[in-house]
Amino acid sequence: xGIFSKGEFTEKDWNHLLDRALPDAKQEMAKSPYDSELGxxxxxxxxxxxNGSLSLEDFHxxxxxxxxxxxxxxxxxxxxxxxxxxxPQWAMVIDLRKCVGCDTCTVSCKAENRTPPGMSYNxxxxxxxxxxxxxxxxxxxxxxxxCEKPPCAQVCPTRATYKLDNGIVVIDNDRCIGCRxxxxxxxxxxxxxxxxxxxxxxMIGFNDVTSPEYGxxxxxxxxxxxxxxxxxxxxxxxxxxxxGEEPACVETCIGDARYFGDxxxxxxxxxKLAASPRAxxxxxxxxxxxxxxxxx
Amino acid sequence: xxxxxxxxxxxxxxxxxLNKMERVWWGTLLPVFLIGVYFIIKxxxxxxxxxxxxxxxxxxxxxxxxxxxxxxxxxGSFLLSTLIYGFGMKKYxxxxxxxxxxxxxxxxxxxxxxxxxxxxxxxxxxxxxxWNITSTMAWEIHFYIVYILFLIxxxxxxxxxxxxxxxxxxxxxxxxxxxLTFGKKEMTKEDEQRDKKRMKILGIIGIPLAILGVHGGTxxxxxxxxxxxxxxxxxxxxIFIMSALVSGTALSISLYVIKNKVLKKPIDTEMVRxxxxxxxxxxxxELIMEWYEFLVGTYGLQYEEMxxxxxMTTGPWWWSFWIFQMGFAMIIPLGILFLKRTRTxxxxxxxxxILTILGVVGVRFNxxxxxxxxxxxxxxxxxxxxxxxxxxxxxxxxxxxxxxxxTLGEKLLPIEEVEYSENGVIEHGK
Ligand code: SF4
Ligand code: SF4
Numbered sequence: 155x156g157i158f159s160k161g162e163f164t165e166k167d168w169n170h171l172l173d174r175a176l177p178d179a180k181q182e183m184a185k186s187p188y189d190s191e192l193g194x195x196x197x198x199x200x201x202x203x204x205n206g207s208l209s210l211e212d213f214h215x216x217x218x219x220x221x222x223x224x225x226x227x228x229x230x231x232x233x234x235x236x237x238x239x240x241x242p243q244w245a246m247v248i249d250l251r252k253c254v255g256c257d258t259c260t261v262s263c264k265a266e267n268r269t270p271p272g273m274s275y276n277x278x279x280x281x282x283x284x285x286x287x288x289x290x291x292x293x294x295x296x297x298x299x300x301c302e303k304p305p306c307a308q309v310c311p312t313r314a315t316y317k318l319d320n321g322i323v324v325i326d327n328d329r330c331i332g333c334r335x336x337x338x339x340x341x342x343x344x345x346x347x348x349x350x351x352x353x354x355x356x357m358i359g360f361n362d363v364t365s366p367e368y369g370x371x372x373x374x375x376x377x378x379x380x381x382x383x384x385x386x387x388x389x390x391x392x393x394x395x396x397x398g399e400e401p402a403c404v405e406t407c408i409g410d411a412r413y414f415g416d417x418x419x420x421x422x423x424x425x426k427l428a429a430s431p432r433a434x435x436x437x438x439x440x441x442x443x444x445x446x447x448x449x450x
Numbered sequence: 451x452x453x454x455x456x457x458x459x460x461x462x463x464x465x466x467x468l469n470k471m472e473r474v475w476w477g478t479l480l481p482v483f484l485i486g487v488y489f490i491i492k493x494x495x496x497x498x499x500x501x502x503x504x505x506x507x508x509x510x511x512x513x514x515x516x517x518x519x520x521x522x523x524x525x526g527s528f529l530l531s532t533l534i535y536g537f538g539m540k541k542y543x544x545x546x547x548x549x550x551x552x553x554x555x556x557x558x559x560x561x562x563x564x565x566x567x568x569x570x571x572x573x574x575x576x577x578x579x580x581w582n583i584t585s586t587m588a589w590e591i592h593f594y595i596v597y598i599l600f601l602i603x604x605x606x607x608x609x610x611x612x613x614x615x616x617x618x619x620x621x622x623x624x625x626x627x628x629x630l631t632f633g634k635k636e637m638t639k640e641d642e643q644r645d646k647k648r649m650k651i652l653g654i655i656g657i658p659l660a661i662l663g664v665h666g667g668t669x670x671x672x673x674x675x676x677x678x679x680x681x682x683x684x685x686x687x688x689i690f691i692m693s694a695l696v697s698g699t700a701l702s703i704s705l706y707v708i709k710n711k712v713l714k715k716p717i718d719t720e721m722v723r724x725x726x727x728x729x730x731x732x733x734x735x736e737l738i739m740e741w742y743e744f745l746v747g748t749y750g751l752q753y754e755e756m757x758x759x760x761x762m763t764t765g766p767w768w769w770s771f772w773i774f775q776m777g778f779a780m781i782i783p784l785g786i787l788f789l790k791r792t793r794t795x796x797x798x799x800x801x802x803x804i805l806t807i808l809g810v811v812g813v814r815f816n817x818x819x820x821x822x823x824x825x826x827x828x829x830x831x832x833x834x835x836x837x838x839x840x841x842x843x844x845x846x847x848x849x850x851x852x853x854x855x856x857t858l859g860e861k862l863l864p865i866e867e868v869e870y871s872e873n874g875v876i877e878h879g880k
Contacts, residue, residue, distance in 0.1 A: 331574055332570040339675050340826075343830070347499065349498065382498060384570055
């Protein structure tokens with residue numbers, strides 16, 4: 155911190171303070187009877203393993219012989235076996251017999267994702283079938299299906315829409331050019347374009363937060379600012395999943411008609427329900443492989 | 451079409467008449483264009499996509515329809531020019547350069563339309579930086595760039611001899627032509643031979659580029675959408691190419707006949723008739739394809755397909771299908787070009803061409819709007835879409851831009867082939 159800097163500390167200053175308090179690594183290491191150089195190199199590469207630029211196997215391969223030389227066989231661990239279990243495959247099960255068509259999911263989704271007027275990631279389709287007196291009302295909640303082979307990602311010219319390893323199809327609004335090709339390619343009508351509308355007139359403070367989606371804080375919602383002019387969609391509330399919470403629609407469903415979980419885990423509720431004879435997916439003939447499974 | 455220097459006493463009368471016509475032409479088109487620009491700034495740049503009537507249900511509308519309309523015109527005119535330069539069909543030589551010029555100008559207009567249709571113009575280069583190879587649209591963007599450059603090179607080569615001649619003249623534009631010819635002084639016989647060969651090669655490479663790349667590709671943007679069974683057919687891109695040929699040929703006929711009428715120049719009736727029968731041939735093939743497209747589509751009795759066909763033929767857009775697509779762009783011109791009495795008359799052929807050009811607008815609208823107003827699920831409300839005022843004004847502005855750019859090209863560049871025989875620089879075999 156300089157003399158003239160009005161007392162404002164920056165991150166650098168704090169770091170500097172901490173560095174001063176820490177003992178000098180070189181000196182400390184020199185006190186140990188073991189090879190300091192090896193220690194430094196391993197620490198550097200360990201960071202690379204953590205940030206993903208070096209695999210754990212390569213790390214072990216690189217150091218095992220020098221480690222054995224330095225510490226003897228009994229102290230050195232073997233290369234750990236490769237992790238075989240896959241990550242989660244998020245899926246949603248919607249029990250249509252439990253759905254009462256109350257639209258709570260739609261409302262909570264709008265509140266959670268702060269979608270502007272006219273935009274709804276989740277809708278509930280309602281129709282009446284049959285002829286009096288044999289009539290029935292059908293409710294069909296429809297979020298994005300998070301397709302296994304998403305046509306929307308296939309057509310996107312910029313790869314702004316893509317599929318995560320956990321099965322969720324996401325949009326990078328900073329890359330999207332707003333061509334809306336994905337919207338016409340989606341067989342489920344599950345995408346919306348941000349026309350820049352706002353509830354500010356009827357709801358004070360609506361503009362205070364833009365979309366919290368994907369955990370990105372975009373600050374105030376303003377004209378001409380992203381995500382306006384780009385396409386938006388349901389992300390299974392990815393930002394909530396990251397905090398260990400269920401999607402908003404699942405949490406608020408009054409009939410407990412929605413289940414959320416990992417399809418890769420054979421013991422999860424969704425896996426069990428997905429295997430039920432009542433299970434089906436929408437427009438299965440298109441080969442999109444939805445991750446939203448309905449129970450009829 | 452040259453500079454005033456060459457006007458002799460005799461030519462003064464038509465030249466003043468011409469000026470008046472021209473003044474009317476520019477005087478009408480320029481304001482239309484400027485109002486369009488005003489609306490683009492006010493709507494597109496200030497309000498974004500909210501200035502259109504597009505919705506989440508019908509995300510593509512008028513501008514997309516006009517974009518494919520002009521892409522079609524471009525590919526059609528270009529393919530016509532390849533008949534001349536690639537395959538040496540000498541009888542159409544008079545319209546060769548005009549076809550190339552209109553191909554370039556159509557392409558520029560098409561790209562302007564689609565540029566206006568995207569939500570984030572500031573992100574547009576992402577489609578080149580992050581090329582998604584499974585996206586037909588990403589491929590098209592690349593093809594369009596190559597294709598425009600290609601057209602410009604080809605037009606340039608076809609005019610080179612004349613540009614060199616023009617650069618020798620002593621008028622105010624000579625500098626401009628000198629610049630265009632890179633100071634080249636003389637066109638030797640070898641140069642001519644070489645350019646001819648280059649043109650031929652370019653013309654032939656251009657065929658797959660225009661058919662598979664630009665036009666079939668644009669058709670594929672729509673045809674790959676399995677969400678819309680009406681579009682999702684293998685025949686669709688081919689119908690797209692066919693209607694491109696139809697509109698390109700009609701455009702070339704109209705431009706040639708109207709221009710020569712306005713300039714009071716003789717019209718090559720033989721060539722116009724022959725182009726007329728070419729147009730009839732293309733129309734007939736298109737009709738057959740449409741027939742099978744609808745037959746096979748209806749036969750499947752699939753919900754979306756039936757809904758789309760229903761919307762198209764009996765819905766709120768029925769007139770676009772029956773009057774424009776089937777009437778103006780199919781049955782009426784086919785009739786005119788079929789009947790012996792009318793198919794030999796230049797005026798009738800011109801009428802058929804103009805009707806076709808108008809009608810193809812409907813063809814393009816029908817590829818977009820009725821398809822997207824069918825909801826993805828039964829039970830969802832059926833949306834509708836009409837272009838709003840802003841969309842129309844911008845559209846007319848851009849059409850005016852198309853005509854102005856074309857006129858400018860005709861004025862500044864040696865597009866007329868007639869000059870060859872006048873100055874005798876290049877002897878195109880007769
Ligand atoms: S439902 Fe639509 S938006 Fe969602 S992943 Fe499938 S194609 Fe994409
Ligand atoms: S609108 Fe955005 S996300 Fe959708 S296809 Fe275009 S660039 Fe991709």
